[in-house]
Amino acid sequence: MIDLYTAATPNGHKVSIALEELQLPYSLHALSFERKEQKTPEFLKINPNGRIPAIVDRDNGDFAVFESGAILIYLAELTGQLLPQDLKGRSLVLQWLMFQMGGIGPMQGQANVFFRYFPQKLQGPIDRYQHETRRLYEVLDRRLGEAEYLAGDYSIADIASYPWVRSHDWSGVSIEGLEHLQRWIGALESRPAVQRGIVLPRREVLDDTAVKTAQSMLIQ
Structure with a gap:
């Protein structure tokens, strides 16, 4: 348990x-x-x-x-x-997992802080973190134009990035024009396990x- x-x-x-x-x-x-x-x-x-x-x-x-x-x-x-055992496959999953941990999470998290929560409206930091988050989304979009999922097969790399990317509106970041990223979001949204996990605990x-x-x- x-x-x-x-x-x-x-x-x-x-x-x-x-x-x-x-x-x-x-x-x-x-x-x-x-x-x-x-x-x-x-x-x-x-x-x-x-x-x-x-x-x-x-x-x-x-x-x-x-x-x-x-x-x-x-x-x-x-x-x-959800994590291959062969050296190359495992490394590819971990690369995209670290991309989320070191990039999307920190940058989008700061976008949330300055766009939604910070007591003063500081346009410079808002622009900085929203633009960087969008840039990282574009990296994802290019990768997803090459493969169905981030590491080829569905993995913990997709699970790590999805909850952040799905909340792009809350961060004030557009995904307009990112067709491969939108396709990937839809694919994950359709998974029953994702549907169960994304609502826990109740917001x-x-x-x-x-x-x-x-x-x-x-x-x-």
């Missing part, structure tokens, strides 16, 4: 989708950012960095894994699925109170 500690964010959705795709039994623990449950002493024992997602593998001596990319690799290796309605809470967390 896997214990999943998560919230309704792109990084959280990576792991819930992977667990659904791999058909692993898991228990869902939704953490509240507003109540700072990710900073409690109990959770910091699981993830010293105080971030979601994190898992605990109860069948492997209560082994804890944090960082979404590391979790995806762990689950893929645990099951022998709270983002009203003015939630936005103010996010803003206050930025300046603490």
Whole structure:
């Protein structure tokens, strides 16, 4: 049994989708950012960095894994699925996984901060991060013009990027003209496991109170 500690964010959705795709039994623990449950002493024992997602593998001596990319690799290796075992195939998946971890996630995350949450409207940072996110999308689009999925076959690389790319509107980033990327989004949206995982845990309605809470967390 896997214990999943998560919230309704792109990084959280990576792991819930992977667990659904791999058909692993898991228990869902939704953490509240507003109540700072990710900073409690109990959770910091699981993830010293105080971030979601994190898992605990109860069948492997209560082994804890944090960082979404590391979790995806762990689950893929645990099951022998979604990550090739041959050297080249494995490397290709990990290259595109790291592209998301080091590029799309940080750049789009900053686009979200400055476009949606930052108390002041700073157009320079907004433009910077939106433009860089769009550039990274164009890299994905070119790759997806060559292959059905990022590493050829469906893999944890696709699972890592999809929750970010699907939320492009929230970041103020257009995918107009990126036909291969749009095709890929549609393909993932049609997968039953993706449909199940992307709604876990239930996202709270983002009203003015939630936005103010996010803003206050930025300046603490």
